[in-house]
Amino acid sequence: MNVDDDAPTDEEGSEPSVHRLLGLTDEEYARILSTLGRDPRPAELAMYSVMWSEHCSYKSSRVHLRRFPTTAPWVVVGPGENAGVVDIGDGWLAALRIESHNHPSFVEPYQGAATGVGGILRDIFTMGARPIALWDSLRFGPLDQARNRYLFKGVVAGIAGYGNAVGVPTVGGEVGFAEHYSANPLVNVMCLGLLRPEQLVLATAGPEGTVAVLLGAATGRDGIGGASVLASASFEDESPSKRPSVQVGDPFEEKKLIEACLELYERNLVVGVQDLGAAGLSCAVSEPAARAGMGMELDLDRVHVREPGMTAAELLMSESQERMMAFVHPDHLDEVLEVAERREILASVVGKVISGGQVLVSHAGELVAEVPAVSLTDEAPLYERPLGEPGWMEDLWANTVKFMAQPAIATSLLQMLNEPELGSKSWVYEQYDHMLFLNTVVGPGHDAALLRVKGTSRGLALTTDGNGRLCYLDPRRGAARLVFEAALNVAVVGAEPLAVVDNLNFGNPEKPEVMWQFRETVEGLAEACESLGIPVIGGNVSFYNETDGLDIYPTPVVGMLGLVENLGSPAPRLDRAEEGMDLWLIGPEWSINLAGSAFEKITFAHVGGRPSPADPTMARAAIASARLLASAGLPAIHDVSTGGTALAVAEMCMASGVGATVAYSDWRHLFCEDPHRFLVAATPEQARTVESIADDLGIPAARIGSFGGTEIAFDRRGVKAALDLEMATTTWQNAVEARLV
Amino acid sequence: MRVKVEIVRRPEIADPQGVTVVRALRELGFGEVAEARFNRTIVLDLHGTDPVSAQARVEEMCRRLLANPVIEDFEVQVLEP
Amino acid sequence: MRVKVEIVRRPEIADPQGVTVVRALRELGFGEVAEARFNRTIVLDLHGTDPVSAQARVEEMCRRLLANPVIEDFEVQVLEP
Amino acid sequence: MTGPLTAPRVAVVVFPGTNCELDAAHALELAGAKPDIVWHRRAELDDFDSVVLPGGFAHGDYLRTGAIARFSPVMGPVGEMAAAGKPVLGICNGFQILCEAGLLPGAFIANSGLSFICRFVEVEVSSTASMLTHAAAAGQVLRLPLNSYEGNYVDPSLTGRVVLRYRDNPNGAQGGAAAIANEAGNVVGVMPHPERACEATLGSEDGMILLRSFLGAPRLEPTRSR
Numbered sequence A: 001m002n003v004d005d006d007a008p009t010d011e012e013g014s015e016p017s018v019h020r021l022l023g024l025t026d027e028e029y030a031r032i033l034s035t036l037g038r039d040p041r042p043a044e045l046a047m048y049s050v051m052w053s054e055h056c057s058y059k060s061s062r063v064h065l066r067r068f069p070t071t072a073p074w075v076v077v078g079p080g081e082n083a084g085v086v087d088i089g090d091g092w093l094a095a096l097r098i099e100s101h102n103h104p105s106f107v108e109p110y111q112g113a114a115t116g117v118g119g120i121l122r123d124i125f126t127m128g129a130r131p132i133a134l135w136d137s138l139r140f141g142p143l144d145q146a147r148n149r150y151l152f153k154g155v156v157a158g159i160a161g162y163g164n165a166v167g168v169p170t171v172g173g174e175v176g177f178a179e180h181y182s183a184n185p186l187v188n189v190m191c192l193g194l195l196r197p198e199q200l201v202l203a204t205a206g207p208e209g210t211v212a213v214l215l216g217a218a219t220g221r222d223g224i225g226g227a228s229v230l231a232s233a234s235f236e237d238e239s240p241s242k243r244p245s246v247q248v249g250d251p252f253e254e255k256k257l258i259e260a261c262l263e264l265y266e267r268n269l270v271v272g273v274q275d276l277g278a279a280g281l282s283c284a285v286s287e288p289a290a291r292a293g294m295g296m297e298l299d300l301d302r303v304h305v306r307e308p309g310m311t312a313a314e315l316l317m318s319e320s321q322e323r324m325m326a327f328v329h330p331d332h333l334d335e336v337l338e339v340a341e342r343r344e345i346l347a348s349v350v351g352k353v354i355s356g357g358q359v360l361v362s363h364a365g366e367l368v369a370e371v372p373a374v375s376l377t378d379e380a381p382l383y384e385r386p387l388g389e390p391g392w393m394e395d396l397w398a399n400t401v402k403f404m405a406q407p408a409i410a411t412s413l414l415q416m417l418n419e420p421e422l423g424s425k426s427w428v429y430e431q432y433d434h435m436l437f438l439n440t441v442v443g444p445g446h447d448a449a450l451l452r453v454k455g456t457s458r459g460l461a462l463t464t465d466g467n468g469r470l471c472y473l474d475p476r477r478g479a480a481r482l483v484f485e486a487a488l489n490v491a492v493v494g495a496e497p498l499a500v501v502d503n504l505n506f507g508n509p510e511k512p513e514v515m516w517q518f519r520e521t522v523e524g525l526a527e528a529c530e531s532l533g534i535p536v537i538g539g540n541v542s543f544y545n546e547t548d549g550l551d552i553y554p555t556p557v558v559g560m561l562g563l564v565e566n567l568g569s570p571a572p573r574l575d576r577a578e579e580g581m582d583l584w585l586i587g588p589e590w591s592i593n594l595a596g597s598a599f600e601k602i603t604f605a606h607v608g609g610r611p612s613p614a615d616p617t618m619a620r621a622a623i624a625s626a627r628l629l630a631s632a633g634l635p636a637i638h639d640v641s642t643g644g645t646a647l648a649v650a651e652m653c654m655a656s657g658v659g660a661t662v663a664y665s666d667w668r669h670l671f672c673e674d675p676h677r678f679l680v681a682a683t684p685e686q687a688r689t690v691e692s693i694a695d696d697l698g699i700p701a702a703r704i705g706s707f708g709g710t711e712i713a714f715d716r717r718g719v720k721a722a723l724d725l726e727m728a729t730t731t732w733q734n735a736v737e738a739r740l741v
Numbered sequence B, C: 001m002r003v004k005v006e007i008v009r010r011p012e013i014a015d016p017q018g019v020t021v022v023r024a025l026r027e028l029g030f031g032e033v034a035e036a037r038f039n040r041t042i043v044l045d046l047h048g049t050d051p052v053s054a055q056a057r058v059e060e061m062c063r064r065l066l067a068n069p070v071i072e073d074f075e076v077q078v079l080e081p
Numbered sequence D: 001m002t003g004p005l006t007a008p009r010v011a012v013v014v015f016p017g018t019n020c021e022l023d024a025a026h027a028l029e030l031a032g033a034k035p036d037i038v039w040h041r042r043a044e045l046d047d048f049d050s051v052v053l054p055g056g057f058a059h060g061d062y063l064r065t066g067a068i069a070r071f072s073p074v075m076g077p078v079g080e081m082a083a084a085g086k087p088v089l090g091i092c093n094g095f096q097i098l099c100e101a102g103l104l105p106g107a108f109i110a111n112s113g114l115s116f117i118c119r120f121v122e123v124e125v126s127s128t129a130s131m132l133t134h135a136a137a138a139g140q141v142l143r144l145p146l147n148s149y150e151g152n153y154v155d156p157s158l159t160g161r162v163v164l165r166y167r168d169n170p171n172g173a174q175g176g177a178a179a180i181a182n183e184a185g186n187v188v189g190v191m192p193h194p195e196r197a198c199e200a201t202l203g204s205e206d207g208m209i210l211l212r213s214f215l216g217a218p219r220l221e222p223t224r225s226r
Ligand SMILES: Nc1ncnc2c1ncn2[C@@H]1O[C@H](COP(=O)(O)OP(=O)(O)O)[C@@H](O)[C@H]1O
Pocket: A136, A137, A138, A170, A171, A172, A173, A174, A175, A421, A422, A425, A426, A428, A429, A432, A443, A444, A445, A446, A447, A448, A641, A642
């Protein structure tokens, strides 16, 4: 949607229909009128429309996000900046952030995902950190539909194409499939960076006289009417005016930009930095100015452009990728320009910081915008949208499966291994460079990735967890369980959970049921984080994930960073179980609740009932015991999650190439996904260690079987259900890949 | 029947590859290069068909698989019988 | 001056993309497709030059940078003044 | 950087878009060398005993992988070192650059499966007559990470000496070639990443055999490369 600079003049004011086309409501437009005391000029309206979009202003979510715990002694920067930063000791800080690029990836999967990677990287190196790892969390519709296969392949290729070329390893991820994501895939990407404390840079404009230098790619008509505006509209709207001009990622430019920016920080040549993402230049001048309590002059004629004839509004809204705004003391300007030239990137001095708090934009020699910086940012609208529990929750909870007889366990397990949701994701992660930088001690294919921090004895663990089905059945319980699961996932590679970032993917916030799901989710996440003493240091909200009125499952994704202080003995890995080892189950007493389980979904096509709540006391005990067992040198530890104990055992067996026999009393125990449980492979000599650690922490530990043979077998009082390991492995290995050819 | 398909990225869509190649050509002394855009061509050999239906079929292939309508346009040209 | 360069992989060199597309097209019901070869075209815009020297200069660009003689041939076509 | 006084001085060249330079330097140092990271605009490498072109995406791999990088000023001295019989190693993208520069025969096209491949592969030492492999045993099997989209080697001239061969050709490379040497054996290109396999915690130490070989290689007779 191009805003025509010539159409409404100052005197006549803008046509109300223009503001609606730009996604502003009549109330919001009235608010602009009263802020300015006059009709907005077109360029001003463009700036308000992008800055006040849901995507940039968080206007529907902000009141709820305040609920999160955000402080801890190790938090250096909490939510609000481009990324959260925590102190990991030995003179290092870690920066972490997660972002969604759902809508652009639906429009063009390769470029949508690629530019999502580019965007999250900029959030990290804007803070002064070198990005060292990426992680992706993806959701698609079922692979039996050609369109979903196209989206899935395109997104994975886009992440690979950008991440590999820019030179940041993608060390893991998760992929889920459900009908609800058919017309609305989710593409969430997390990035981790490392920095020295003195390199920390904030997105502030600095004092009066600081110059604004635009670095990187030339500005074109990319994404105008794209991410920020489009993110507030639904996919079904195919009117040409809303069709975005797809942004194309350029990982080569980004790589040069990373190296240039890191050199600027190292040499202390910048006061502050802001990346250009959604809302482009509008955001890059107003946010840093507002943070600094200053104003800004911006001369659009000095912006280096890709196409001639762009209007002021287009220049202000453009979402061209691979651009950064550096705020530089005039004395350092020459050095900054020299770095840019040597690194082979373009640089233009486009503005300077002024006192008084106004953003003044000129174009073609004329003043085209004059607005208070804070009116675009801190004073953006804030909504307390109506919310209400959906009428169908009670019905959903009552809708449970009545099992008449015990199902065939081996057949059910094989059926589960054959589902893309549970099958091997090696087709995905073998397309990602996951080894660059020589830090990846535990890579994709495990519960969490574990990266060493070279020059120290430390390690960082990374994971995400999301489960839309569970959160649909009970958003609060589901969300809390995700936090505990993510914490347990970093614990099984020996790490102490340190910080959370969250990506909240939801439907239309104007529907009270969706807002209720959202509020419940935030409550669940907050309660769980509080009970573990883990701060939320950043996140992202993606609303309007609906198509034709159908909302996606409420899908919070929890990203967790964990710290290992002493990377001593080899970290536990799924593939280190061996013939003769015992199989232990650590966790609360068996449960038979199958609500929301993969078993019910896959074998009965059923989604209903109410999932069990988390138990914070058990959660803490499970997390602490997993971590202690990992540092005690237990070879293989694996949490029980989607698919239950049966699947978790099978995963250890397939990875290690050895069978196992597991004793059980009630078949439902094998498929139940209740939280805070994990499996351990231990030599008979390690039995004492397992028992005493579990004992000390007050968590039950039971030896439920042993490894050996060529079958995955489940034994109930001598009656055995067995699945051939090789058949299981082949099935699991092909579950995704074979559906794509 | 030989058919040539030219797939052209729409002009408003950025072409980073082109930008990089312009820079490289200029450094090699080809200062006259103002712009470069990368496209793809696909040469298809088809069994037993006539020019008219070949044209239609290949256009259909473009719409269904060969071109990405979000960012590309295409042109089909029947080369020889 | 607009000049079009077509870079053609020599026939004896494999074209994995072509092979894959033939398979995909056949699966979509385009059974008539016997072969597909992918080439690249580069459209260059040159400042102030004439057709004859443009042709020569772009051929020179191809020899030096745009084509790899080990596996590729090229064809230069001056499109418009 | 530390190392014994006699540690060979290795130039590790960085082009815009290169990304494995720190990894290569790290591993070379573990192997006993004194690596220095060198920007591609540098026009002499007089201080160095050998040179490594590390992996990555020089110039974004735009146009063709390695195509633009071969014109960098540093490629002058790299060519001189190659002609003088000094060890020259290209890893992954570095290998592609050596081919484009004509210091090794052949070229690269997309993997036969049209996917990027990042995983450990097994290669067999098929010739020890190269700087990279002279310290290994013929027939020895090494586990190294592969990490490339255009790893599919083609050589119409059939002149390259295959010194490492994939056991289970993952990308369609002609003759299963994973590493190629010139006639004199001092210029070597290797598609998998030996520098990623130099520590047990990272899954393999087999790369160390190759890097040590590269560093300890005696000076060979000057090459007659094309
Ligand atoms: N999109 C992806 N990118 C990279 N790795 C992935 C991706 N999806 C899954 N993986 C890897 O495959 C493994 C199995 O995935 P998943 O079943 O989701 O694990 P979990 O049950 O621990 O959540 C993960 O450990 C992860 O590292």
